[in-house]
Amino acid sequence: xxxxxxxxxxxxxxxxxxxxxxxxxxxxxxxxxxxxxxxxxxxxxxxxxxxxxxxxxxxxxxxxxxx
Numbered sequence: 551x552x553x554x555x556x557x558x559x560x561x562x563x564x565x566x567x568x569x570x571x572x573x574x575x576x577x578x579x580x581x582x583x584x585x586x587x588x589x590x591x592x593x594x595x596x597x598x599x600x601x602x603x604x605x606x607x608x609x610x611x612x613x614x615x616x617x
Contacts, residue, residue, distance in 0.1 A: 563583070566583050566594075566596075570596045570598070573607065573610070574598055574610055574614070578599060578600050579598075579602070580598065580599035581596065581597075581598055582598070582599070584597075598610060
């Protein structure tokens, strides 16, 4: 049976979340994924909730090392 859109989307979504959690070594409470494909321009970004604060990837170390 061929995969339908929802199956393919769930696979991609699962991979994106897995990669996001790997990046923070599973220390995030939540992972937010943003993906866009508009007029041929594709973009992607990820944000995390760590210790109750929403941060971008470049802020992860500051929050994780915060006491």
